[in-house]
Amino acid sequence: MPENVPLAKAFKLTEYQITGNGSRNVQILKDALDGVDGQTDSDMYGKGEVIEAFQEKIAEYLGKESAVFFPSGTMAQQIALRIWSDEKKVNKVAYHPLCHLEIHEEDGLKELHHIQPILLADENKVIELEDVVNMEEEISCILLELPQREIGGQLPDYETLESISSYCRENGIRLHLDGARLFETLPYYQKSAAEVSDLFDSVYVSFYKGIGGLAGAILAGDEAFTKESKVWKRRHGGDLISLYPYILSSDYYFDQRVEKMEQYYVEAKELAGLFNQCHAVTTRPAKPVSNMFHVHFGVPKEKLEPLLVDIYEMTNVGLTGYISDTDDTSCYYEVSIGDQYEKIPKGRLKDVFQILDKRLKKL
Numbered sequence: 103m104p105e106n107v108p109l110a111k112a113f114k115l116t117e118y119q120i121t122g123n124g125s126r127n128v129q130i131l132k133d134a135l136d137g138v139d140g141q142t143d144s145d146m147y148g149k150g151e152v153i154e155a156f157q158e159k160i161a162e163y164l165g166k167e168s169a170v171f172f173p174s175g176t177m178a179q180q181i182a183l184r185i186w187s188d189e190k191k192v193n194k195v196a197y198h199p200l201c202h203l204e205i206h207e208e209d210g211l212k213e214l215h216h217i218q219p220i221l222l223a224d225e226n227k228v229i230e231l232e233d234v235v236n237m238e239e240e241i242s243c244i245l246l247e248l249p250q251r252e253i254g255g256q257l258p259d260y261e262t263l264e265s266i267s268s269y270c271r272e273n274g275i276r277l278h279l280d281g282a283r284l285f286e287t288l289p290y291y292q293k294s295a296a297e298v299s300d301l302f303d304s305v306y307v308s309f310y311k312g313i314g315g316l317a318g319a320i321l322a323g324d325e326a327f328t329k330e331s332k333v334w335k336r337r338h339g340g341d342l343i344s345l346y347p348y349i350l351s352s353d354y355y356f357d358q359r360v361e362k363m364e365q366y367y368v369e370a371k372e373l374a375g376l377f378n379q380c381h382a383v384t385t386r387p388a389k390p391v392s393n394m395f396h397v398h399f400g401v402p403k404e405k406l407e408p409l410l411v412d413i414y415e416m417t418n419v420g421l422t423g424y425i426s427d428t429d430d431t432s433c434y435y436e437v438s439i440g441d442q443y444e445k446i447p448k449g450r451l452k453d454v455f456q457i458l459d460k461r462l463k464k465l
């Protein structure tokens with residue numbers, strides 16, 4: 103991170119920012135609590151009106167029998183895979199080589215639960231039915247991450263999801279959805295959350311990605327599954343005496359933003375189009391299938407950073423505060439569209455991309 107500091111600083115100073123829902127500051131919580139009666143009772147160790155009402159609301163939205171609120175998706179998903187592994191007495195699960203559990207959780211699944219992952223599919227592609235059918239190992243569960251974040255948020259066809267789901271049901275394999283960004287995929291699939299969730303035995307959703315809350319996750323499934331997940335939540339220390347700041351903010355921003363996913367998706371396609379017109383820039387996917395995509399630059403990070411800082415200073419529009427190296431000659435960053443994008447005057451946006459294109463051609 104340190105080498106990105108000037109870029110991060112310049113980005114923070116801009117009046118308009120293309121990505122996200124705004125700064126992650128304390129105001130997010132203050133806004134969420136503003137309309138809440140101060141006499142509202144706290145939840146207590148996973149019980150009480152505040153937590154139970156939200157769990158019921160999201161269970162209904164996902165079309166599942168029951169749901170449990172967790173402080174993090176990391177905790178919720180390891181628990182889901184543990185339950186399915188115990189049920190079948192097979193400590194093997196399959197997932198994508200770049201899924202969150204494999205690359206961002208310090209091997210929690212292996213170290214805490216002794217579950218062995220089978221990596222499915224080429225890391226640059228989404229999981230297809232043939233990857234599942236050709237798997238030789240006996241497994242208890244397959245985890246699908248929708249969209250597949252580390253490859254720009256790509257999605258399998260809906261028909262592929264249906265065929266993987268049928269195959270799993272016919273072959274005694276549980277199917278779990280990493281739906282950290284499930285809400286964000288619904289406009290592309292043109293399906294309800296309940297329709298997508300119906301293909302899966304268990305579903306995790308997050309309230310701080312597109313929804314933009316503080317933190318927090320819901321794990322949903324049938325009654326027996328969620329009952330067991332509560333035992334594991336306690337074992338993991340996830341039963342905080344009070345989770346209401348996370349629950350109330352999740353609920354508040356869910357209501358504010360879940361219906362805006364269509365708008366974010368349309369805006370992501372528009373923005374990707376602007377990037378793709380620039381010299382040495384491509385987006386992945388070329389046409390976004392949710393509110394997210396990756397922007398790849400055919401120039402080294404060291405050259406791009408000062409160029410972007412200049413553009414931020416000239417236009418007062420920030421593109422990103424952080425860039426990752428791909429190799430010595432190219433770099434990329436992730437875009438997630440939220441409330442910020444619509445605030446940017448269109449003329450200003452046009453200027454940004456004209457300057458970007460011109461400056462990249464000169465490099």
Ligand SMILES: Cc1ncc(COP(=O)(O)O)c(C=O)c1O
Nearest residue numbers: 174175176177202247251280282
């Ligand atoms: C695809 C995906 N799954 C799971 C998680 C884990 O969520 P949490 O940060 O709530 O543990 C993340 C977080 O970034 C994610 O992107």
